[in-house]
Amino acid sequence: MFASVRSSGSRLPSSVELNGSQELEAPASLRCHDLWTCSPLVPECRLWDPVHMFLTPVVPDWPFYNLDTMFVRGLKRKCFDGEEDIEGTLAGIKAIPSYNLQRQSLLDMSLVKLQLCHMLVEPNLCRSVLIANTVRQIQEEMTQDGTWQMINTQSTGQASLDRLVSTDILCRSSREQAEGKHVPGYTTYNKDFEGDQAQDSSETMSTASSVQVPRNLQSNVWEMENPQENKGNFQKSLDQIFETLENKSPNSVEDLFSEVDNSYYDLDTMLTGMMSNSKMGHCDGLETFSSPTATASNSNCKSDLNELDHIVEILVES
Amino acid sequence: MIPGEQIFIFMQGLQIFVCQFVCACVCVCLKKDKLYTNVIVSYLFSACVSLAGFGNLMQDVLWCFSQVKGTIDIGVTEADIISTVEFNHTGELLATGDKGGRVVIFQREQESKNQPHRRGEYNVYSTFQSHEPEFDYLKSLEIEEKINKIRWLPQQNAAYFLLSTNDKTVKLWKVSERDKRPEGYNLKDEDGRLRDPSMITMLRVPVLRPMDLMVEATPRRVFANAHTYHINSISVNSDYETYMSADDLRINLWNFEITNQSFNIVDIKPANMEELTEVITAAEFHPHHCNTFVYSSSKGTIRLCDMRTSALCDRHAKFFEEPEDPSNRSFFSEIISSISDVKFSHSGRYIMTRDYLTVKVWDLNMENRPIETYQVHDYLRSKLCSLYENDCIFDKFECVWNGSDSVIMTGSYNNFFRMFDRNTKRDVTLEASRENSKPRAILKPRKVCVGGKRRKDEISVDSLDFSKKILHTAWHPSENIIAVAATNNLYIFQDKVN
Numbered sequence: 001m002f003a004s005v006r007s008s009g010s011r012l013p014s015s016v017e018l019n020g021s022q023e024l025e026a027p028a029s030l031r032c033h034d035l036w037t038c039s040p041l042v043p044e045c046r047l048w049d050p051v052h053m054f055l056t057p058v059v060p061d062w063p064f065y066n067l068d069t070m071f072v073r074g075l076k077r078k079c080f081d082g083e084e085d086i087e088g089t090l091a092g093i094k095a096i097p098s099y100n101l102q103r104q105s106l107l108d109m110s111l112v113k114l115q116l117c118h119m120l121v122e123p124n125l126c127r128s129v130l131i132a133n134t135v136r137q138i139q140e141e142m143t144q145d146g147t148w149q150m151i152n153t154q155s156t157g158q159a160s161l162d163r164l165v166s167t168d169i170l171c172r173s174s175r176e177q178a179e180g181k182h183v184p185g186y187t188t189y190n191k192d193f194e195g196d197q198a199q200d201s202s203e204t205m206s207t208a209s210s211v212q213v214p215r216n217l218q219s220n221v222w223e224m225e226n227p228q229e230n231k232g233n234f235q236k237s238l239d240q241i242f243e244t245l246e247n248k249s250p251n252s253v254e255d256l257f258s259e260v261d262n263s264y265y266d267l268d269t270m271l272t273g274m275m276s277n278s279k280m281g282h283c284d285g286l287e288t289f290s291s292p293t294a295t296a297s298n299s300n301c302k303s304d305l306n307e308l309d310h311i312v313e314i315l316v317e318s
Numbered sequence: 319m320i321p322g323e324q325i326f327i328f329m330q331g332l333q334i335f336v337c338q339f340v341c342a343c344v345c346v347c348l349k350k351d352k353l354y355t356n357v358i359v360s361y362l363f364s365a366c367v368s369l370a371g372f373g374n375l376m377q378d379v380l381w382c383f384s385q386v387k388g389t390i391d392i393g394v395t396e397a398d399i400i401s402t403v404e405f406n407h408t409g410e411l412l413a414t415g416d417k418g419g420r421v422v423i424f425q426r427e428q429e430s431k432n433q434p435h436r437r438g439e440y441n442v443y444s445t446f447q448s449h450e451p452e453f454d455y456l457k458s459l460e461i462e463e464k465i466n467k468i469r470w471l472p473q474q475n476a477a478y479f480l481l482s483t484n485d486k487t488v489k490l491w492k493v494s495e496r497d498k499r500p501e502g503y504n505l506k507d508e509d510g511r512l513r514d515p516s517m518i519t520m521l522r523v524p525v526l527r528p529m530d531l532m533v534e535a536t537p538r539r540v541f542a543n544a545h546t547y548h549i550n551s552i553s554v555n556s557d558y559e560t561y562m563s564a565d566d567l568r569i570n571l572w573n574f575e576i577t578n579q580s581f582n583i584v585d586i587k588p589a590n591m592e593e594l595t596e597v598i599t600a601a602e603f604h605p606h607h608c609n610t611f612v613y614s615s616s617k618g619t620i621r622l623c624d625m626r627t628s629a630l631c632d633r634h635a636k637f638f639e640e641p642e643d644p645s646n647r648s649f650f651s652e653i654i655s656s657i658s659d660v661k662f663s664h665s666g667r668y669i670m671t672r673d674y675l676t677v678k679v680w681d682l683n684m685e686n687r688p689i690e691t692y693q694v695h696d697y698l699r700s701k702l703c704s705l706y707e708n709d710c711i712f713d714k715f716e717c718v719w720n721g722s723d724s725v726i727m728t729g730s731y732n733n734f735f736r737m738f739d740r741n742t743k744r745d746v747t748l749e750a751s752r753e754n755s756k757p758r759a760i761l762k763p764r765k766v767c768v769g770g771k772r773r774k775d776e777i778s779v780d781s782l783d784f785s786k787k788i789l790h791t792a793w794h795p796s797e798n799i800i801a802v803a804a805t806n807n808l809y810i811f812q813d814k815v816n
Contacts, residue, residue: 106649109707122459122485125547125566126597126616127712130653133595137649307458 100145103138110135379725379798380814381761383754385439387424388807390752400803402790406470406478409794412440412801413480414808415465419449421482421535423493437799437812444493446535449484461486467552469561479538481561485548488563490539490574498526544570544580551601557608564601564613567594571625583631584613584623599714600660610635612662612669618655620671620680638669638680640687650702650711658714663723664795670726672717675699677728677738692738692745695730697768697779710784721796729788732777733804734764750788750802750809760814 110131388398397418404413412424425443452461463484471479477494502524507513547566554561562571562583569584584601588594597616604610609625621634642651654674661670668689669680675696678688694715698705705711710731717728729735730747738745748761767776790803798813 103649106703106706113709122457122548124712126599126656127709129594129597130616130656130712133652134649137652310458 103142107135107138107142110138381748381798381800381811382814383756383759383761383809384437384799384812385810386752386755386807387422387440387810394806398806400790400806400808401464401466402468403792403801403803403808404468404470404480405792405794405801406480407472407795409796409799411443411470411478412792412810413468413470414801414803415448415468415482416806417462417464419447419451419463419465419484421446421448421465421468421480421491423478437797437815440810444533444535446491448482448489448491448537449487452486466549469552469554471554472558474558481552481554483549483552483563486542486545488541488549488552488572489537490541491535492538493533493535496532496534497528497530499529500524501527539574539577541572541577541580544572550599553601553603553611555603555608556606560608562601562603562611564598566597569598569601569611569613581629583625583629585630585632586615599657602660602662604666605662605664606666612660614657614660614671616656617652618657618673620657620660620669622682636682636685638685638688640678646699648702650706653706653711654702659716661717661719663719664721665723668723670717670719672715672728674711674713674715677717677726679726679740690740692726692736694728694736695734695766697766698731701779705784708784710787713787713789715787715789716791718791718793720793720798727791727793727800729791729802731784731787732782733786733788734766735788735791735802748811750804750807750811758814761811 113131114128114135388400397416397420399417400414401417402413402415405411406413410426412426414422414424416422422445423443424440426438426440429438448465449463451463453459454461461484465482465484467481467483469481471481473479477492480491480493482489482491501508502522504518504521504524505513505515541563545563545565545568547568549563549565551564552561553564560571560573562569563580564570564584567585567587568582570580571583572580584598586596586598595617599614599616601611601613604612610622611625612620612622614620618639620638622636622638623631624635625631627633627635642655657671657673659672662668663670667682669682671678671680671688672694675694675698677692677694679690679692680688702711715729717726719726724741725737725739727735727737733750734747735750736745736747747764747766749764754761762775765773765776766782767773767778769779772778786805788802788804792801794800800811802809802811
């Protein structure tokens with residue numbers, strides 16, 4: 001088990017051959033010679049299964065035991081000094097991707113947790129704050145490493161170190177409770193989002209959002225009538241999100257992202273894209289999950305958008 | 319035996335030993351042969367007694383199973399999951415709250431003289447629905463009815479009072495017995511129907527007649543609408559007139575008689591919620607000083623506040639924080655340092671805090687580090703990423719003191735719970751399971767093996783069941799009786815009575 005190489009592909013020099021690297025421990029059948037042109041649709045080239053990474057059964061299997069070992073190893077990484085000789089440089093490059101991958105996967109996981117913690121019952125503020133602090137810590141470290149800078153320059157063209165994601169975006173629940181303080185922030189983000197037309201993916205996301213709104217109102221009424229069911233359905237809806245995402249990925253996601261590279265199918269890349277485009281508001285990331293999902297019982301994204309409408313309505317009225 | 323008893327027996331033995339030694343010396347001096355032999359024998363006997371007393375000091379308490387409450391069904395109903403356990407101040411009553419908003423109170427039976435080897439058992443005394451699910455229409459969010467905490471008030475009359483709270487509302491319940499009822503009303507007949515006044519020809523005085531014992535619970539006060547965030551702790555003050563309720567960002571002080579007002583004594587909400595990095599996780603009043611309380615945070619710090627300094631205790635009087643160990647630093651360092659429970663010792667001199675992997679005992683007089691640190695399940699340190707992924711790292715374990723503050727107990731996974739003896743520095747891991755549920759069966763200590771060869775009775779880290787977690791435990795205030803909540807079952811264990 002190893003973290004996705006693809007997610008950090010944009011940050012590694014293309015000349016680095018990770019095939020045969022001992023840190024990855026890739027089984028021979030799954031080794032891919034050229035990682036950057038491999039499509040996740042081809043099973044042999046799928047080095048990392050994004051769906052099952054997040055669908056771990058708790059007991060008794062521990063598919064993430066290796067991930068933990070990776071983390072242990074990553075913590076002991078050596079400092080990469082720019083003045084080392086070529087051998088040392090290669091060794092440094094090999095050591096750093098492993099740590100970067102771990103850090104990236106942890107970041108992705110944390111963002112997913114924050115986004116998908118919206119249920120009918122208020123999410124736990126303590127948990128949200130702890131996850132947000134972890135994300136912030138990773139981002140600060142990535143800023144220091146310079147990796148954060150590279151993401152920014154490549155994706156949006158705005159290299160700004162001030163784009164550390166604040167708790168405002170990450171802790172959605174706490175903001176709602178702070179009587180409307182976040183709303184001006186929301187509208188600002190929406191404006192940025194609309195103005196940033198350079199991204200193809202953002203266009204598709206905005207169309208997706210407009211489609212989602214009427215559906216949300218209907219489904220929200222349904223949710224209010226069945227609060228108990230929805231509470232218990234959280235786990236199911238989480239599974240459903242990923243299952244439908246995986247099942248329908250060749251067709252519906254392709255339609256949605258027809259103008260986007262194939263490499264964006266990967267969950268982690270979408271998350272990375274979402275993270276780097278965080279200024280647009282995290283709700284957009286949710287829409288990428290919810291769009292292929294037809295199940296009305298998925299309350300997470302739809303309730304978010306509905307809340308957004310609520311908040312905007314309240315703002316407008318006041 | 320609790321250490322007090324052990325010391326008593328030891329001292330008794332010591333007294334006999336000293337007396338006999340003196341007699342032996344006298345006899346030697348007087349050189350009386352027969353008396354000399356007798357004295358030597360009794361001297362040896364008393365030496366054995368005192369050694370036995372001393373030996374008891376070194377012996378650990380043997381815990382054995384007493385009772386289990388709850389169903390054996392494999393499927394667990396969500397509403398039956400026990401969310402809090404608390405003994406009252408005498409230990410006579412044991413209250414549990416569950417996720418369905420119900421409170422069940424057990425009462426200890428009187429010890430029968432026929433069976434002196436069996437301690438009193440706990441049987442159901444009263445059960446009532448404390449909180450109902452509510453819906454916050456403004457936020458379109460449901461308010462769970464799960465009982466977060468129960469705290470007993472000291473008994474002042476024949477009735478029992480307890481506070482129970484869910485995420486938003488605290489309620490004061492009165493539990494009282496009724497064993498007499500009045501009969502012979504004039505205006506109502508026995509069924510309660512009103513009698514026709516024209517049919518009444520004579521007046522009588524109602525009399526009280528005995529009836530079957532009925533225990534009724536009535537809500538006496540409802541303290542609502544004071545918390546924006548989820549209430550995580552309540553604590554009754556030692557003046558028995560006030561109590562505090564703490565949520566994620568604020569702590570409110572209430573008077574029991576006043577339900578429409580509360581004082582806000584701690585507020586850590588930042589002006590800009592974007593800057594929120596720390597929340598309150600637990601709070602408790604000092605057991606003797608009614609002006610002192612502590613609260614713990616998600617960053618692993620404890621603040622002690624004195625309400626006499628100012629109305630709003632935003633500035634702490636003492637700040638307890640242990641400097642971070644740089645060798646153990648990881649991405650999860652902050653999460654595992656978040657304190658899930660804080661408890662004062664009965665003496666009021668120490669506080670105990672529980673974070674994810676350790677239990678720490680702090681002296682109130684020393685702020686820079688704890689005086690004792692106990693590893694609860696350090697073998698999980700290498701599994702933190704997986705535990706983060708399945709959210710187990712956010713589990714909030716509680717911890718308790720025993721009556722004499724010499725032993726502390728906390729829960730773990732796989733239905734294990736751990737006890738640490740502060741004097742002998744020994745610890746034991748026990749399991750609450752149906753397999754050990756034979757009456758008075760002694761609990762066998764369990765062991766988790768980290769790696770390498772697994773011995774016969776050990777369990778490996780990878781086989782631990784992380785869905786079976788013991789978050790809530792309680793210890794009788796004066797005896798060695800513990801109540802352990804394992805998901806939907808309540809286990810009661812006692813020490814072995816000889």
